[in-house]
Amino acid sequence: MSLPAENTRIVLAARPVGEPTPSDFRVESVPIPVPAEGELLLEILYLSLDPYMRGRMSEAESYADPIAVGDVMVGGTVGRVIESKDPGFVNGDVVLSFSGWQTHAVADAGHVRKLDPHAAPVQTSLGVLGMPGFTAYAGLLEIGRPEKGETVVVAAATGPVGSAVGQIAKIRGARAVGIAGGPDKVAHLRELGFDAAVDHRDPDFAAQLAAACPNGVDVYFENVGGKVWDTVLPLLNTYARVPVCGLIANYNLTSAPEGPDRAPALMSRILTKSLTVRGFIQSEFVKDQFVHFLADMSGWITDGRVRYREDVVDGLTNAPDAFIGLLKGQNFGKLLIKVAQ
């Protein structure tokens, strides 16, 4: 295979103020990097787009360092080995790596995971069998801990995290209530087996959600924040658990919203209802749980108990627009960029 001449990559051009805009990104062409001993040159096949990337574009303190202006946007990727300098890999191997928004990358062979294209479509390692699926699995089972018959609510429920949360909740015998934006997404949740599905764009969303949770809410898997959180909070039962893995509604805030200050009321609610509100990043649970996750989730996919939906956008240079849309909930399923054929 002859090597391509250039690596196309997308770098952070400027830190966004509020919602990212196309001008916050810049497409560059640079020479293809050269792998050293123990490294692999990868042709990227799929790039995963995920809400957490918004946090990395900002300078604010978070669980990971910000991307420097001028650096390649980060992201999980599936790539094909096109030059191996490591005895464990041959050309044509497909690997999971964290190579970011680019068409080619060099990766340390010790930092990639070889994928078996016969076991599952390789891009599922970025979705239902990857970080988003594991976020759902670990957060729901380690923090949410739904009991049989309890009510689990999740928003962004057609997304890769939310859809897994709802389906795993069902497997555990809980009642799953999904929140999504728009009638197509709501219909899809019903197809996935959610017990109820509510459209947060409906004017009577709060009343619909309350009606969908006649016994209150025992687990709210928080991945959106904002209006949905405000609506769920009064429905939480005593001893409810709230795993918090994302707050997409907050990511573009440039300052605290106008008052009144509802933080004291939030703390009071946590007190009077004996709530557990627990932030987490899936990486916390990888060591103990990832192997169980892969076994469980692979089985559930095989036997049809967990289904997943992908929203695939062709071409790396469409990543900025797709990402901007993701933050507005415009994707429908796991958002992937198909970088190469």
Add this chain to the structure above:
Amino acid sequence: MSLPAENTRIVLAARPVGEPTPSDFRVESVPIPVPAEGELLLEILYLSLDPYMRGRMSEAESYADPIAVGDVMVGGTVGRVIESKDPGFVNGDVVLSFSGWQTHAVADAGHVRKLDPHAAPVQTSLGVLGMPGFTAYAGLLEIGRPEKGETVVVAAATGPVGSAVGQIAKIRGARAVGIAGGPDKVAHLRELGFDAAVDHRDPDFAAQLAAACPNGVDVYFENVGGKVWDTVLPLLNTYARVPVCGLIANYNLTSAPEGPDRAPALMSRILTKSLTVRGFIQSEFVKDQFVHFLADMSGWITDGRVRYREDVVDGLTNAPDAFIGLLKGQNFGKLLIKVAQ
């Protein structure tokens, strides 16, 4: 023993708006109640005053029903049996009951706990060996779970909950940092063995607290809210635990404070630091933990590892003023009303 002619009691005269005032309480004299079979007539010796009572005076939804206007103020009490209609008790027995703000009460024999005056001063059943001590024990050990060398911060630290939290943290090998109001209280914390003590009234409180926690904060035992919480929050380490048992600073709020709305920022902090914020009421843990608590705490008191301080006010009719002062932090140690000799 001849029975007294009258029961003096203090009822809720009006629901407070903001800080309670003396006119929210009313002293009444009513006939001494008559015990039926299985009941005990008690002469109350000590009444416990605790911050939670403020919540019970309001109509807002909480973990317990509000006190009706005109009803006796609730509260834990130690009383002496002066007429027993139950074979398990004789006159002179001293019992723990929940008889409220009054000099005499009838209690169901099945709802009281007989105290051994030789084992510990009977009023400790309202403090270090009672609900406040157990709140500290269960919240710290079941939710806070401090590890050796971790930093535990607690406010209202000379109070019955806070002082137990700090001393149990020390027993578990953690570093204890106490927050209190005024130099006398801060000095007392040092006598109790806290590793550091900070006065929240000092203008440079935030800087002092940060200096007292050079490795950040792993457990913040939340019993006050307000400015202290605002100051601790930025110091919390990744994976910090925040048992929330009280929010005294919030109890007198009549509406949400002026903006900006800091609730989204609080949730973001919970997310990015993987915090656990967990409300609780001690009763949740009674069944599993109270017997262990009594054994552990009695031992710690006997061997001097846990010390306690009482703030005893004479006379039931002084209870309203003492309670109003409690909400302002004017007590110094466990606040008790000595109702009878």
